[in-house]
Amino acid sequence: MGHGRAESIAGIIIILFLTFVAYEILTSAVDKLLFGITEAPTNWAIFMAIIEIIVNIFLNKYQMRIGKKINSPAIIADAKQQGMDVLSNVAILASVILSQGGFTFMDPLVGFLMGLFILKAVFEVGKDNINNIMGKVPDEDIIGKIKEVTSSTDGVCGVHNIKINYFGSYATLSLHIEVNPKLSLIESHNLTHYTQNKIKDQIDIIQAVVGHICPFGEEYDHDD
Ligand SMILES: [Zn+2]
Ligand SMILES: [Zn+2]
Numbered sequence: 001m002g003h004g005r006a007e008s009i010a011g012i013i014i015i016l017f018l019t020f021v022a023y024e025i026l027t028s029a030v031d032k033l034l035f036g037i038t039e040a041p042t043n044w045a046i047f048m049a050i051i052e053i054i055v056n057i058f059l060n061k062y063q064m065r066i067g068k069k070i071n072s073p074a075i076i077a078d079a080k081q082q083g084m085d086v087l088s089n090v091a092i093l094a095s096v097i098l099s100q101g102g103f104t105f106m107d108p109l110v111g112f113l114m115g116l117f118i119l120k121a122v123f124e125v126g127k128d129n130i131n132n133i134m135g136k137v138p139d140e141d142i143i144g145k146i147k148e149v150t151s152s153t154d155g156v157c158g159v160h161n162i163k164i165n166y167f168g169s170y171a172t173l174s175l176h177i178e179v180n181p182k183l184s185l186i187e188s189h190n191l192t193h194y195t196q197n198k199i200k201d202q203i204d205i206i207q208a209v210v211g212h213i214c215p216f217g218e219e220y221d222h223d224d
Helices: 002-035 043-069 073-100 106-134 140-151 185-202
Strands: 156-167 170-179 206-215
Touching: 002 073, 002 106, 043 073, 073 106, 140 156, 140 170, 140 185, 156 206, 170 185, 185 206
Parallel strands: 170 206
Antiparallel strands: 156 170
């Protein structure tokens, strides 16, 4: 849980930072558009833009790999932002070159677009972060795997009420396991533990499973 909370806090910090950056870029672009400050940028600006593109491409690749490896929404969100930064940097480079060529009006327009790009990234990070905090977005892939694992277990007739809680790099699962109503308590108890362990063993991200037993063939009318 500690790790999951750290992930969520990291997401919030990224959101605050990006919102600030977007605000700065948008207000400066609007100022330039309104008050028409038009200075031709130097070669230094071109050099910096190229360096930024290279750095951001490496950061993006690195973060995507780590984020997917440890299943961290915050890191994947950050990687998406790095991808956005590459686009913005290319736009900056283009606008710097155009400004030097005399098209000074390009600079604030590109700045404005950059600000919008970053705002879009803020929404993406925010969405991932809310999913992370709420833990209420059952991933279709994981649900598919859970059904695969349970349906290949002798004695399990079906599952329902699958609930997954994400905590950054791991998740917990609760589910209802449908079994033959004629099973004894000892048999269904053993089957529950067997199924719980099988899910934990075969699906990496799931580190805890609570199984509830339901008699197969009954009408189910329960939410939890
Ligand atoms: Zn049930
Ligand atoms: Zn038990």
